[in-house]
Amino acid sequence: MRLLHTSDWHLGRAFHRVSLLGAQAEFIGHLVTTVRERAVDAVVVSGDVYDRAVPPLAAVELFDDALHRLADLGVPTVMISGNHDSARRLGVGAGLIGRAGIHLRTEPAACGTPVVLGDAYGDVAFYGLPYLEPALVKDEFGVAKTGHESVLAAAMDRVRADLATRAPGTRSVVLAHAFVTGGEASDSERDITVGGVAAVPAGVFDGVDYTALGHLHGSQTITERVRYSGSPLPYSFSEADHRKSMWLIDLDAEGAISAERVDCPVPRALARIRGTLEELLADPRLVHQEEAWVEATLTDPVRPAEPMARLTERFPHTLSLVFAPERAPDDPDVSYARRLAGRSDQEIAEDFVAHVRGAGPDEREQAVLRDAFDTVRADESVREVAR
Numbered sequence: 001m002r003l004l005h006t007s008d009w010h011l012g013r014a015f016h017r018v019s020l021l022g023a024q025a026e027f028i029g030h031l032v033t034t035v036r037e038r039a040v041d042a043v044v045v046s047g048d049v050y051d052r053a054v055p056p057l058a059a060v061e062l063f064d065d066a067l068h069r070l071a072d073l074g075v076p077t078v079m080i081s082g083n084h085d086s087a088r089r090l091g092v093g094a095g096l097i098g099r100a101g102i103h104l105r106t107e108p109a110a111c112g113t114p115v116v117l118g119d120a121y122g123d124v125a126f127y128g129l130p131y132l133e134p135a136l137v138k139d140e141f142g143v144a145k146t147g148h149e150s151v152l153a154a155a156m157d158r159v160r161a162d163l164a165t166r167a168p169g170t171r172s173v174v175l176a177h178a179f180v181t182g183g184e185a186s187d188s189e190r191d192i193t194v195g196g197v198a199a200v201p202a203g204v205f206d207g208v209d210y211t212a213l214g215h216l217h218g219s220q221t222i223t224e225r226v227r228y229s230g231s232p233l234p235y236s237f238s239e240a241d242h243r244k245s246m247w248l249i250d251l252d253a254e255g256a257i258s259a260e261r262v263d264c265p266v267p268r269a270l271a272r273i274r275g276t277l278e279e280l281l282a283d284p285r286l287v288h289q290e291e292a293w294v295e296a297t298l299t300d301p302v303r304p305a306e307p308m309a310r311l312t313e314r315f316p317h318t319l320s321l322v323f324a325p326e327r328a329p330d331d332p333d334v335s336y337a338r339r340l341a342g343r344s345d346q347e348i349a350e351d352f353v354a355h356v357r358g359a360g361p362d363e364r365e366q367a368v369l370r371d372a373f374d375t376v377r378a379d380e381s382v383r384e385v386a387r
Contacts (some may be wrong), residue, residue: 001119003173004035004262005247007046007214008231010084012059015293016319020057020233023267025231028066030265031246038248038262040126042117043075046214046229047082047177049090078115081106081130082177082214083192092204105175106130108137112158116174121253124171127159127208131177131215133192135374146374148192149200152178160207167288171255172208180204183216183228186380187293188236202226209255211249219245225257231367232264237295237320268317274324277304281314295320345373 011024035043050059050163079102081087091106098104103115114125132155134146141154145194156174163172179185179192181199192215194197202222205211207218211226217239219230229247245261254257268387271292273280277298280286294315298307305322343351349369356358361369 001041001117001121001173001251002039002125002246003210003212003249004031004040004043005046005212005227005249006043006164006232007177007212008048008082008200009045009233010048010051010216010231010233011062012055013051013235015233015235018319019292020267021062023233023265024059025062025065026061026265026267028069031066031232032073033067033249034262035070035073038250040075042126043070043077044126044175044212045077045079046172046175046212047080048084048214048231049079049082050085052084053089053255056149067097067100067102071102075115076100076101076115078103078105078126078175079126080104080175080177080214083133083190085131087130092305094192103128108132108140108155111155112162114159114162122169122171123167124173124251125163125166125172125173127172128163129155129174129176131192146204148178149204152176152200152204156204156207163207169253171251172210173251174205174208174211175214176205176211177214180213180222180226181226182222183213183220184218186217186236186242187238188217188234191213193376195235209251210249210257212249218242219247219260219261222340223319224259227259230385233267234270236292237270237272238254240272240295264305271295272314274299275308276300277307281310286315290315292317294318295322297322297324299324299326301325306360329362346370349373 013020031088033306049063050313081090087106094104108130111127111129114127117124117126132151134148134151137151138146141151143150159174177199178200181201191277205226209225213226213228215236217231220228230242230244232244234242241337244264246264248260248262250258269292272295274287274297280296294317296311296318308318308321346369347357350361350366
């Protein structure tokens with residue numbers, strides 16, 4: 001069976017206030033063409049179909065168009081909700097849509113109920129694990145410890161239990177939306193940390209033939225059988241070096257896989273340039289960046305006059321301007337920025353306690369801080385679901 005694995009469409013998202021709807025429509029067209037021309041047997045979409053719980057009408061219309069075009073091909077599609085989606089809204093009409101071959105999986109309780117498709121070698125069971133917010137689903141899965149690993153492990157126990165009841169030789173595919181250990185994040189993914197931990201080990205997905213992951217925006221191979229397709233478009237300048245693509249997965253009669261990356265259309269290249277304003281305006285090596293979307297970091301010791309206006313004369317698609325003046329290593333602004341770089345909310349809060357009190361928090365106080373951050377994140381998730 002040949003699968004096309006994609007995720008993180010984020011329909012309705014803009015790139016630094018530039019609409020990407022046209023580029024997203026071009027991607028949908030590319031997806032449909034790939035399905036038709038490469039004889040794809042099933043499409044899997046691993047979450048974050050929309051960019052927010054209540055998407056703009058234009059994004060809903062594009063999604064509707066995608067569903068009709070995929071249904072017209074007669075190729076089954078299995079799709080789960082991600083942490084950006086409203087699972088309830090995405091799942092509306094799932095039963096009816098399923099009759100057209102578009103299988104929406106948005107209910108955590110249905111993790112162990114697969115979509116079963118067949119080929120010449122027998123059945124392939126597709127298990128959809130929508131994004132599982134630990135605080136919201138821990139009771140459903142009966143876990144004592146609230147965390148991503150515990151709820152995903154419980155969901156996978158249901159998958160393996162169902163798979164054990166199926167005919168020998170039944171192959172299996174899991175769709176999941178999670179941060180798996182070893183994955184490389186970018187700036188455009190929403191933080192899903194709980195209890196100070198965001199990542200889950202890849203071993204959680206042992207026992208299935210292929211795990212199609214969503215959430216991280218870079219295409220990545222965690223193991224031969226556990227992969228991220230990444231987003232089809234860049235959504236932050238941290239993705240400037242990404243090669244945006246989908247995975248074409250061939251699953252043979254024994255469950256062995258072969259994988260091929262299928263590149264996605266590039267609406268406009270991304271470029272990150274750095275230097276003083278005069279250097280950037282004069283450097284001949286930057287000629288290839290003149291038509292790119294640009295993030296410019298200015299290192300002038302004093303902020304120059306009208307920097308954006310002057311930059312856009314040469315780089316008309318400059319979208320982001322960052323000031324990072326070169327300073328002496330002992331400058332207090334430099335040392336403060338370095339102390340914060342790459343630190344989590346929990347670590348910054350603990351550092352603040354140590355700065356104010358003269359001693360860092362003990363284990364009990366660390367737990368209080370961790371619970372506070374988890375409560376805020378859980379409240380945000382509840383508000384997203386309620387919208």
